[in-house]
Amino acid sequence: MLTRRSFIAAGTAALAGAPAILRAQAKWRAQPFSLGVASGDPSPDGFVIWTRLATAPLEPHGGMPVEPVPAMWEVATDEGFRSLVARGQATARPELAHSIHVEVAGLQPDRAYFYRFEAGGERSPVGRARTFPLAASAPQRLRFGMAGCQDYQSGYYTAYRHLADEELAFVFHYGDYIYEYGPDSPAVRAHVGDVLMSLDDYRRRYAQYRSDADLQRAHSAHPFFVTFDDHEVRNNWAGDFEDEDHAPPDVFRLRRQSAFQAWYEHMPVRRAQWPDGPAIRLYRGARYGSLARLDFLDTRQFRTNQPCGDGMKIACAEVRSAKAHMISAEEEAWLARNLAARDARWNLLAQQVMMMAIDRREHPGRTSGKTVNLDSWAGYEVQRERLLARMRGLNNVVVLTGDEHSNYAGLLHDRDRPVAVEFVGTSITSDGDGQDMPSWGPAYLANSPQLKFLNNQRGYLTCDVGRDELRANFMVVDRVSSPGGRLSKRATLVVERGVPALHPA
Numbered sequence: 273m274l275t276r277r278s279f280i281a282a283g284t285a286a287l288a289g290a291p292a293i294l295r296a297q298a299k300w301r302a303q304p305f306s307l308g309v310a311s312g313d314p315s316p317d318g319f320v321i322w323t324r325l326a327t328a329p330l331e332p333h334g335g336m337p338v339e340p341v342p343a344m345w346e347v348a349t350d351e352g353f354r355s356l357v358a359r360g361q362a363t364a365r366p367e368l369a370h371s372i373h374v375e376v377a378g379l380q381p382d383r384a385y386f387y388r389f390e391a392g393g394e395r396s397p398v399g400r401a402r403t404f405p406l407a408a409s410a411p412q413r414l415r416f417g418m419a420g421c422q423d424y425q426s427g428y429y430t431a432y433r434h435l436a437d438e439e440l441a442f443v444f445h446y447g448d449y450i451y452e453y454g455p456d457s458p459a460v461r462a463h464v465g466d467v468l469m470s471l472d473d474y475r476r477r478y479a480q481y482r483s484d485a486d487l488q489r490a491h492s493a494h495p496f497f498v499t500f501d502d503h504e505v506r507n508n509w510a511g512d513f514e515d516e517d518h519a520p521p522d523v524f525r526l527r528r529q530s531a532f533q534a535w536y537e538h539m540p541v542r543r544a545q546w547p548d549g550p551a552i553r554l555y556r557g558a559r560y561g562s563l564a565r566l567d568f569l570d571t572r573q574f575r576t577n578q579p580c581g582d583g584m585k586i587a588c589a590e591v592r593s594a595k596a597h598m599i600s601a602e603e604e605a606w607l608a609r610n611l612a613a614r615d616a617r618w619n620l621l622a623q624q625v626m627m628m629a630i631d632r633r634e635h636p637g638r639t640s641g642k643t644v645n646l647d648s649w650a651g652y653e654v655q656r657e658r659l660l661a662r663m664r665g666l667n668n669v670v671v672l673t674g675d676e677h678s679n680y681a682g683l684l685h686d687r688d689r690p691v692a693v694e695f696v697g698t699s700i701t702s703d704g705d706g707q708d709m710p711s712w713g714p715a716y717l718a719n720s721p722q723l724k725f726l727n728n729q730r731g732y733l734t735c736d737v738g739r740d741e742l743r744a745n746f747m748v749v750d751r752v753s754s755p756g757g758r759l760s761k762r763a764t765l766v767v768e769r770g771v772p773a774l775h776p777a
């Protein structure tokens with residue numbers, strides 16, 4: 273292995289007859305692994321490994337030459353890479369911001385692996401990933417994490433630092449990985465650049481976020497299943513519509529295309545999630561043996577525009593429109609098939625926006641009627657009720673949600689009968705330090721009998737899944753406005769298989 277200095281010297285000496293790729297490397301100013309490494313979408317025989325080469329992350333092309341750059345990757349069973357099990361070459365192309373996605377296959381099920389990359393005479397940090405157990409196996413336990421909503425301007429990624437230290441099979445990311453806004457003032461950490469519009473804008477924002485050491489640590493510790501919500505594109509977008517800039521649908525689709533390309537470039541996802549113009553196949557499933565089926569939903573790309581002008585309002589008649597939908601007909605049919613298969617102890621619906629239609633009246637008596645979040649499933653009642661009716665009799669559905677920037681747990685009903693539980697994860701940083709019980713909390717709890725738990729601090733969830741019970745641990749940090757926040761377990765809530773109800777541990 274050449275050191276960087278000797279590599280550059282050798283490259284410079286050989287410049288005259290060297291191919292373009294080698295000449296490009298000789299010009300590198302810094303090590304290219306400034307954005308870390310990541311893995312994702314584990315299966316029983318492999319996972320995706322990811323990196324993006326960038327010597328100067330905030331500069332055009334990440335400071336890289338606008339040329340294809342060769343790289344190598346390795347996977348081993350030990351952290352010292354003495355027992356290599358797979359290796360290969362990859363090309364980091366400027367068309368994809370010099371990102372590299374390798375779908376590693378042929379590995380053993382249910383075991384840990386280590387991976388790393390080499391480029392320009394440099395080695396990347398080492399990442400750790402884990403394969404899933406075989407679909408035909410019957411695992412007794414699964415422990416995973418969930419996180420999202422990580423506005424860089426709202427605070428430090430201390431929660432990710434703690435998440436990295438957990439023992440987890442994977443992390444489910446429920447979206448809002450970046451926020452599209454320009455710089456806030458004051459901000460704990462300011463965004464570089466204005467509101468995101470072009471492909472280069474989105475790329476630079478991902479580069480800024482991915483430069484964070486705590487976020488890199490979480491990615492190198494665990495494989496992620498990533499999804500997106502609204503802020504990867506634009507606040508509260510819905511299908512071809514967005515309300516912030518009033519762009520016509522065909523114009524908005526061009527911006528969405530740029531946002532989707534940058535999302536793909538920066539996420540450890542498979543080729544199946546390749547951006548095809550303004551479209552990405554985001555919804556997808558996974559099976560953790562017979563213990564759990566995971567269905568990752570897409571609640572943005574196909575939805576009809578929010579009813580009643582969006583916002584937190586008393587619902588208008590539009591929320592009961594038969595034409596309104598949160599997920600596409602194809603996605604709904606796919607989900608219905610998976611639920612009907614009854615081939616796992618637990619059905620985990622991993623998605624973005626709250627499914628419980630809780631009452632958002634901030635103070636009892638101030639608003640005369642039930643107030644709902646029209647950007648959540650509460651704005652799409654016909655499809656919501658159809659989905660809840662499909663859960664009846666299964667008694668093993670757990671809905672996993674983000675978006676709210678608060679922790680919630682509660683029950684989902686088909687008519688008067690509870691049919692599932694929902695755990696809503698808070699934010700990593702969005703909305704700042706927070707507090708255990710916010711001013712609006714008591715009213716929410718008093719007006720929403722299905723709601724059993726509420727907390728407004730930052731953090732993440734871990735879920736312990738057994739054959740007969742599932743435990744959600746609400747992990748919170750005492751602050752994000754300065755580094756070094758202390759972690760504590762705010763609550764553990766338990767659901768028993770066969771009984772859609774919640775109990776404290």
Ligand SMILES: [Fe+2]
Nearest residue numbers: 421448675702
């Ligand atoms: Fe968010």
